[in-house]
Amino acid sequence: MAEGLKPGSDEAIESRYKKLRRNILFLMLVMSLVPLTIMAVINYNEYRRTLRGEIVEPLRGLTGKAAHSLDLYLDERLSAIRFLAYAYSLEQLSNKSNLKHVFWALSSQYKGFIDLGLIDEKGIQIGYCGPYKLEGKNYSDQAWFHEAVVRGVYVSDVFLGYRRFPHVAMAVKRLEEDGSFWIVRTTIDTKRFEDVIHSMNLDPSGDAFLVNSKGILQTSSKLYGKVLGECPLVISLSPVGTQVIEAKGPKGEELLVAYAQLSHADYVLLVVRPGASVLRSWYSLKREMLVVFLLGILGIIVASLRLTNLIVKRIEVADIRREAAFRELQHSHKLSSIGKLAAGVAHEINNPMAIINEKAGLMKDLLETSGEFEYREKFSTLLDDILKAVDRTKTITHRLLGFAKRMEVRFEELQLNDVVKEVLGFLEKEALYKNVEIRLQLDENLPRISSDRGQLQQVFLNILTNALEAVEEEGLITITSWQDGPDRVAVSVQDNGRGMSKETMEHIFEPFFTTKREYGTGLGLSITYGIVKKLGGDIHVASQESVGTTLTVFLPLKSKDTMEG
Amino acid sequence: MGRKPRVLIVDDEQDFANTLAERLALRDFDTEVKKDGEGALAAVENNPPDVVVLDIRMPGIGGFEVLRRIKSAHPRVQVILLTGHGSTGDGIKGMELGAFDYLIKPVDIKDLMKKIRAAIESSRFSPKEQGKS
Numbered sequence: 077m078a079e080g081l082k083p084g085s086d087e088a089i090e091s092r093y094k095k096l097r098r099n100i101l102f103l104m105l106v107m108s109l110v111p112l113t114i115m116a117v118i119n120y121n122e123y124r125r126t127l128r129g130e131i132v133e134p135l136r137g138l139t140g141k142a143a144h145s146l147d148l149y150l151d152e153r154l155s156a157i158r159f160l161a162y163a164y165s166l167e168q169l170s171n172k173s174n175l176k177h178v179f180w181a182l183s184s185q186y187k188g189f190i191d192l193g194l195i196d197e198k199g200i201q202i203g204y205c206g207p208y209k210l211e212g213k214n215y216s217d218q219a220w221f222h223e224a225v226v227r228g229v230y231v232s233d234v235f236l237g238y239r240r241f242p243h244v245a246m247a248v249k250r251l252e253e254d255g256s257f258w259i260v261r262t263t264i265d266t267k268r269f270e271d272v273i274h275s276m277n278l279d280p281s282g283d284a285f286l287v288n289s290k291g292i293l294q295t296s297s298k299l300y301g302k303v304l305g306e307c308p309l310v311i312s313l314s315p316v317g318t319q320v321i322e323a324k325g326p327k328g329e330e331l332l333v334a335y336a337q338l339s340h341a342d343y344v345l346l347v348v349r350p351g352a353s354v355l356r357s358w359y360s361l362k363r364e365m366l367v368v369f370l371l372g373i374l375g376i377i378v379a380s381l382r383l384t385n386l387i388v389k390r391i392e393v394a395d396i397r398r399e400a401a402f403r404e405l406q407h408s409h410k411l412s413s414i415g416k417l418a419a420g421v422a423h424e425i426n427n428p429m430a431i432i433n434e435k436a437g438l439m440k441d442l443l444e445t446s447g448e449f450e451y452r453e454k455f456s457t458l459l460d461d462i463l464k465a466v467d468r469t470k471t472i473t474h475r476l477l478g479f480a481k482r483m484e485v486r487f488e489e490l491q492l493n494d495v496v497k498e499v500l501g502f503l504e505k506e507a508l509y510k511n512v513e514i515r516l517q518l519d520e521n522l523p524r525i526s527s528d529r530g531q532l533q534q535v536f537l538n539i540l541t542n543a544l545e546a547v548e549e550e551g552l553i554t555i556t557s558w559q560d561g562p563d564r565v566a567v568s569v570q571d572n573g574r575g576m577s578k579e580t581m582e583h584i585f586e587p588f589f590t591t592k593r594e595y596g597t598g599l600g601l602s603i604t605y606g607i608v609k610k611l612g613g614d615i616h617v618a619s620q621e622s623v624g625t626t627l628t629v630f631l632p633l634k635s636k637d638t639m640e641g
Numbered sequence: 642m643g644r645k646p647r648v649l650i651v652d653d654e655q656d657f658a659n660t661l662a663e664r665l666a667l668r669d670f671d672t673e674v675k676k677d678g679e680g681a682l683a684a685v686e687n688n689p690p691d692v693v694v695l696d697i698r699m700p701g702i703g704g705f706e707v708l709r710r711i712k713s714a715h716p717r718v719q720v721i722l723l724t725g726h727g728s729t730g731d732g733i734k735g736m737e738l739g740a741f742d743y744l745i746k747p748v749d750i751k752d753l754m755k756k757i758r759a760a761i762e763s764s765r766f767s768p769k770e771q772g773k774s
Contacts, residue, residue, distance in 0.1 A: 419726075426725030427654055430746035434660035437750050441667050470747050477745065 097388045104380040109373060116369045120362070127358045132320045135334045138276055139347040140318045142284065143336035145272045150340040153264055154229060154246060156186055161250035161260040169194055169260075170203050179205040188264040190243060195221070195259040206263070224249055224259055231341040234266055234286075234294040234303060242266045242295070242303045244341075266303075269295050276347070283348040286338075294343055299325060311335050311344065325350070407585065422473035429469050436462040475603065487526050492565055492631065493518040493557055495529060499536040500555075503544060511549050517556040522565055526634050531607045538604040539569050539627050546573030546625060560630060564613070568628040576619040584617065645671040646761050647690040651681040651707065652723075653699045657746075661694070664750055670757075678702025682710055689715045692741075692760045694753075697724040697731060705738060712739040719760035723748060 160169075160178060169175050179192040191206020199216025215221040224230040224247040232245035247261040273284045273295065286294035287307045293300060300307045309323055311333070318336040325331045325348075335346045440459045443452065500514065507514055543553050553571045560566040576584065585605040608615050612632045619625040648670045652658040655676050662672040673690065675681040678701050685693065693711060697704035708720050719741040724731070732743040741760040744753065 423726045426746045427657070430725060430748070431654065431657045431660065433747035434657055434664060434750075438660050438664050438667075441664055445667070466747055467749075474745060 093388055093392055096391065097384055100387060101380055101384045104384060105377065108376045108380065112369070112372055112376065116365065120365060123361060123365070124358070127361070131332065131358075132334075135332065135347060135349060136318045136320055139284075139334035139336050139345060142272060142276050142347065143318070143338055143345045145275075146269060146286070146343070146345060147338050147340055149268055149272065150231060150246075150338065153186060153188065153262075154231070154248065154340060156182060157192075157246060157260050157262050158229075158248045160192075161248050161258075166194070166196075166250075166252075166258050172203065172205075175203050175205045182262075188266075188268050190263040190265055193261045195247075195261055197256055197258060202258075220245065220247060221259070224261075225257070233288045233292065233342065236304065266295060279349075281350045284346065286343045286345055289342050289344070299348060307346075309333060309346065311346070418476040422476040425469065425473050429466055429473070432462065433466045433470075436466065487528060489524050489526055490529050490532070491522065491524050492527075492532070492567060493520075493522055495532045496536055496555060496557065496567060499533055499540060503537075503540055506544055507553075510544065510547070510551070512544060512547055512551045512553060515552060515554045517554060519558045522557050522559060523633060525565055525631055527611050527631060531611060532631075535604050535607050535629065536567070536569075538601060539629070542601065543569050543571040543573065543625070543627075546575075547571045548573065564630050564632045566628055566630045568626055570624060570626040572624040575621040575623050575625050576617075577621055581617060581619055585615070645669055646692070646757070647671040647673070647688075648757060649673045649675065649681065649684055649690040649693045651675045651678070651693060651699070651704075652696040653677060654696070665754075665757075668750075668754060678704070678707040681707055685711050685715060685718060689718050691719065691764065692757050693718060693720045694723050694757075695720050695740075697722060697735070698726055705734060708735065708738050708740055717764050719764050721753075721756050721760060723753070 160182065164174070164178065169178065175192065175194070179189070182192065183189040191204065191208065191210075193201055193206070193210060194203035195215055196202045199214055199218070199221050201210050201213040201215065204210045220230050220232055228249045228251075230245075230247040234242045234244055236242055243263045243265050245261065245263050247259050249257050249259050251257045269286060276284055283298045285297035285300070285307070287309075288294055291307050291309070293303055293305045293307050296302045297305075297307065300309075308326070311319070311321065318334055320332065320334045323331045323333050329350055332349045333346055334348075335344050337344050436459050440456070440463070443455055443459065446452070496516075496518065540553070547553060551572055553569065555567065555569050557565065557567045584601050605615055608629055608631070614630045616628045616630070617625065618628075648662075648665055650658045650662050650665075650672060652661075652674075653676055655674070658674045658676065662674045665672050671690075673684055675684055677699055681693065681695070682702070684690075695704050695708060699707075704722065704724070708722070711718055711720060716739075720739070722731075722735045722740045722743045723746060724744075725746040735743045741763065742756050744756065
């Protein structure tokens with residue numbers, strides 16, 4: 077039967093399913109993506125920690141060792157000159173040849189010494205052995221002198237001295253027993269620093285250098301240039317241990333920086349390894365993890381979408397089925413309540429109509445036996461008219477009753493093709509008159525069915541009458557019969573008439589619905605529908621406006637007797 | 642054959658019953674009219690007719706009860722149900738109770754005559770089968 081949705085509600089239903097789909101999808105995605113993401117984050121951090129441990133710890137150790145070597149180097153030199161200062165007296169060292177001898181001994185045993193000088197309490201250079209002419213120079217207003225006086229030992233920052241080589245100055249205070257003091261000052265070159273750094277065997281992309289606390293390079297750096305250049309790396313100094321930080325290089329590259337402060341001088345050793353090389357394995361792992369993660373997400377999204385569509389489709393189908401069942405129920409309820417009403421009306425009319433019928437009949441009987449009188453003919457005609465009117469009323473009331481419940485269903489074996497042909501016999505004249513072609517495509521091997529001939533005649537009479545009314549002159553009606561599956565046969569009546577609107581299609585099986593305002597009782601198709609249903613069959617209607625309508629009647633081979641009784 | 646066939650018409654619509662009786666009389670039937678079940682049963686008891694034309698809805702004893710009692714007391718008496726309240730259920734029930742046929746008002750006199758004659762024929766020639774539908 078006609079299935080359709082109320083206009084305007086389509087959109088609401090569609091948006092309801094959209095919303096449902098969205099909600100299910102959202103839930104599914106949240107349920108699967110959240111755990112996945114949490115796992116990914118945990119894994120990421122775990123791997124990162126492990127890998128950093130593997131990379132950072134060796135770097136830390138290397139840096140610590142190198143810093144220690146440098147410290148040791150400075151300590152050696154400081155010890156040497158401290159020994160000098162305490163092994164000799166000022167008088168001994170003031171002697172120029174003695175000083176020369178001592179410097180010779182010193183520089184032959186320890187590498188790196190450039191010069192050796194003596195400075196008295198007032199800061200005056202009183203003895204010197206080395207490449208400069210520094211005797212008599214006054215250092216009393218220089219910062220290093222004061223530091224040496226106060227702290228007893230001093231190591232300078234690197235400066236470019238003799239022959240433009242980087243140098244470091246060291247000074248040691250010799251305190252006499254009487255409280256006076258003098259200072260031994262020496263200069264060493266920093267080539268040894270480079271040697272230590274070189275011995276660290278850093279890979280070519282790595283870098284190591286010393287800076288002072290002001291960020292001035294104390295050795296040359298691959299990344300930041302020559303000695304005394306500025307190093308922009310910001311580090312927070314801590315007096316003990318080795319720190320490792322991540323920083324950005326001059327070109328914005330990622331760097332892993334390990335640094336340790338030397339204990340004898342205001343120096344910090346920095347060891348730099350470019351992140352790209354150090355963290356290559358980490359990056360590739362990260363990339364793989366990202367790919368796996370994204371593939372996982374993609375998979376989940378695809379699966380969720382498909383699953384959601386499947387679920388929503390299922391729900392939609394179930395809804396449609398339920399709605400159809402509900403409509404059918406509603407329809408049969410409507411039919412039965414209207415049927416009861418119709419039957420009631422018919423009963424009430426039938427009784428007075430029976431009286432009219434009998435009275436008029438009796439008058440006619442009497443008229444026939446009476447003699448000739450003036451209005452005999454006239455009376456006879458009038459009575460015939462009354463009886464005809466009664467007959468018409470009877471047709472209507474009987475049809476109403478038939479609609480409520482068809483009388484006397486008698487099952488017999490019959491050939492549906494024959495029933496169709498019989499009915500066509502009634503309509504041939506009208507078809508001829510309208511010049512409508514009726515094309516028969518009846519299945520010769522159609523099995524016989526057990527059904528009610530009279531009722532089926534009524535059914536096909538109704539359907540064919542409607543079809544004839546629907547087609548224009550020279551229209552075409554095609555009647556086809558076939559076996560539809562093992563248990564039923566079908567007859568379709570297809571016309572090329574004006575067709576029906578969706579609206580009409582929704583109502584055609586409802587009692588009293590008619591498009592033939594003037595002559596239709598609106599009972600034809602609802603009776604047809606009722607009969608077919610009662611015979612255990614079904615009617616399908618397909619129609620398109622101005623193309624035509626196809627009504628198909630399905631009937632079971634063996635009717636179940638669905639009558640009440 | 643000697644006598645006229647006797648028809649008892651039972652209907653609370655007396656106007657209808659009387660007119661129908663008159664028409665049947667014109668057609669050579671011996672007719673009697675009762676307006677309710679009690680009267681009908683008494684009439685059948687008193688002088689069983691060949692055929693009873695019986696309405697279903699009546700005040701007092703209803704048509705089906707009258708039918709049942711007639712058929713149990715006088716199985717040979719044929720009953721034709723004639724009612725304005727036609728329904729399949731009623732029809733089937735009537736047939737099960739042993740009615741000969743079931744007609745809906747208004748009925749053409751010719752059709753009714755046919756049924757009455759058929760009822761008389763059936764009770765005359767196959768008395769054993771009466772009471773079965």
